[in-house]
Amino acid sequence: xxxxxxxxxxxxxxxxxxxxxxxxxxxxxxxxxxxxxxxxxxxxxxxxxxxxxxxxxxxxxxxxxxxxxxxxxxxxxxxxxxxxxxxxxxxxxxxxxxxxxxxxxxxxxxxxxxxxxxxxxxxxxxxxxxxxxxxxxxxxxxxxxxxxxxxxxx
Amino acid sequence: xxxxxxxxxxxxxxxxxxxxxxxxxxxxxxxxxxxxxxxxxxxxxxxxxxxxxxxxxxxxxxxxxxxxxxxxxxxxxxxxxxxxxxxxxxxxxxxxxxxxxxxxxxxxxxxxxxxxxxxxxxxxxxxxxxxxxxxxxxxxxxxxxxxxxxxxxxxxxxxxxxxxxxxxxxxxxxxxxxxxxxxxxxxxxx
Numbered sequence: 001x002x003x004x005x006x007x008x009x010x011x012x013x014x015x016x017x018x019x020x021x022x023x024x025x026x027x028x029x030x031x032x033x034x035x036x037x038x039x040x041x042x043x044x045x046x047x048x049x050x051x052x053x054x055x056x057x058x059x060x061x062x063x064x065x066x067x068x069x070x071x072x073x074x075x076x077x078x079x080x081x082x083x084x085x086x087x088x089x090x091x092x093x094x095x096x097x098x099x100x101x102x103x104x105x106x107x108x109x110x111x112x113x114x115x116x117x118x119x120x121x122x123x124x125x126x127x128x129x130x131x132x133x134x135x136x137x138x139x140x141x142x143x144x145x146x147x148x149x150x151x152x153x154x
Numbered sequence: 155x156x157x158x159x160x161x162x163x164x165x166x167x168x169x170x171x172x173x174x175x176x177x178x179x180x181x182x183x184x185x186x187x188x189x190x191x192x193x194x195x196x197x198x199x200x201x202x203x204x205x206x207x208x209x210x211x212x213x214x215x216x217x218x219x220x221x222x223x224x225x226x227x228x229x230x231x232x233x234x235x236x237x238x239x240x241x242x243x244x245x246x247x248x249x250x251x252x253x254x255x256x257x258x259x260x261x262x263x264x265x266x267x268x269x270x271x272x273x274x275x276x277x278x279x280x281x282x283x284x285x286x287x288x289x290x291x292x293x294x295x296x297x298x299x300x301x302x303x304x305x306x307x308x309x310x311x312x313x314x315x316x317x318x319x320x321x322x323x324x325x326x327x328x329x330x331x332x333x334x335x336x337x338x339x340x341x342x343x344x
Contacts, residue, residue: 006220007215008211008212008214008220008222009175009220009221009222009223010222010224011211013165013223017157018156018157021157021161034161034164037157037165038164038165041165041169042165042168042169042172045169045174045221045223046174048220048221049219049220049221
């Protein structure tokens with residue numbers, strides 16, 4: 001199977017920026033969304049030269065945005081009325097697909113499993129999302145899979 | 155939900171400032187039409203006539219890598235100098251150029267080309283002689299034709315031995331306009 005070509009970053013950015021901003025505003029409110037927007041695309045840009053293929057870039061960048069939003073919320077005291085719950089969110093493709101199976105995993109393991117097996121991303125790509133090393137991404141994935149296996153076989 | 159121009163600009167500036175892009179480009183207006191100016195971390199790498207957003211992005215990615223981003227900041231110096239040149243306030247460019255991966259002959263021809271003064275013309279043969287290959291006029295012509303950074307590297311100042319304009323990658327009209335702008339045209343036969 002031939003890999004999908006990686007588009008020039010400009011095209012990727014133009015295609016996804018509106019959706020990323022929408023997600024971040026919902027999560028963080030208008031004021032905090034701007035910084036998170038910049039951080040999301042800077043993280044994506046840092047990793048962009050290491051991508052092996054151009055598949056699932058939408059899921060990839062939305063997952064980066066999710067993580068930037070989580071980091072922002074962790075750093076700052078969340079203003080309750082601004083933060084909607086994840087359940088209201090129809091735009092969490094990465095988490096949605098394997099939602100049932102990965103329910104109960106921690107956020108890192110869950111993201112790792114979904115991106116690896118739901119979207120076939122490499123550990124390099126997942127590492128960017130998790131802001132960890134590829135090795136740590138691999139470990140998070142395998143820990144997640146072990147937990148799921150334990151749960152469904154028990 | 156649209157990304158405001160301000161937010162968009164902030165991201166593009168940050169990406170350039172953090173050196174995260176393989177090549178930054180912007181479209182620069184000029185009296186000879188829009189120019190696409192692209193710069194790598196080594197300097198100005200390309201100037202293209204008649205920008206075409208679909209094709210140019212792919213071309214830049216093939217040349218420099220996938221991290222291609224429109225980034226006004228990356229080409230600020232080039233834009234300023236080009237503006238001054240077209241307004242007749244600048245006679246020489248003072249830009250760092252990215253001539254990486256060019257063969258040595260090409261680089262030596264472009265070095266000589268850069269020395270052809272504003273408002274003057276030379277011939278392919280004369281340029282060939284100056285790089286020590288007097289019989290290579292044709293090869294010099296080929297280098298002019300593939301010049302990555304026209305205007306700044308003034309291949310418009312190189313004409314045929316009879317004074318005819320001969321050719322220009324951006325079209326003869328543009329070559330004529332540039333020479334007229336520099337006041338060189340009246341010295342030429344048509």
